[in-house]
Amino acid sequence: MNGYQQENLRIAITDAHEAVVVAWRGESDARNPRETLGPYLNLLATQLASRNVRVTFAELTYMNSATVLPIMDFLKGLSKHAAKVKVEYRQDLQWQVTSFRALRIVARGWGNVSVVAV
């Protein structure tokens, strides 16, 4: 499993014992991330089959609206392939709190996905 870097966005993968950590860092502001980032995330979701996955946005400083769909496509893919998925966002960043409040509503039917503030 490889990480991802394009422009100001980095996604780092750490394969720890209990879970694979997918850490988003920097700014996600590409014009068409569903085309550029989407294929990477689709592949990653299948590579994480049967694993426990922690997806953290704690070090993501900005994301444009176009990033939301690739993230949700990724989490939906993980909900089908991975064992358990824990999504973490920063409770001290208002934009993350309000963004992930909406994303939690979308993910409410995905039984193995939890969205938590850290």
Place this chain on the structure above:
Amino acid sequence: MKIQIVNEKLQAPTLWQIVRDIRATMGVRFAHLDSHLIDAITLTVSELAENIVKFAATDAEHLASIELQTTPDQIRVRSENTVRSKEDAQVVLSTIERIHLHENPTALFAQSIEESMDRPTDGSRQGFYQIAAVAGFRLQGHLEGDRLVVIAERELT
């Protein structure tokens, strides 16, 4: 737009780089505000700028603008651009009307995400839902001839 001379070549920034530059200036311009307000303003201005780049007619004869007006209590962001088509403008205006009529911006943002996930391409103008739900701005929009005007306002609290 700044044109730089690098190694004897004239280099103009891409339109997307201009959006990034605009976003970068917000933290400086509004450094006196709380960080959550800076984030909200940055998101709103950036999303409106992205919409201009993606959907407006932006040749030399059709200048677009984003204007910021602040009072001690409120901020108003006004974007104006020439539309590429009436259909594009109508999508924007109906999206803003939908947001205006809905009492819960977060629930509507979630609903718009669900609606867009099954589409191969995203023409949903997610940015407007994000401006309302995440940045807490109220939106209005109207056409002045072939010029689309979008106004976003919120209190500075």
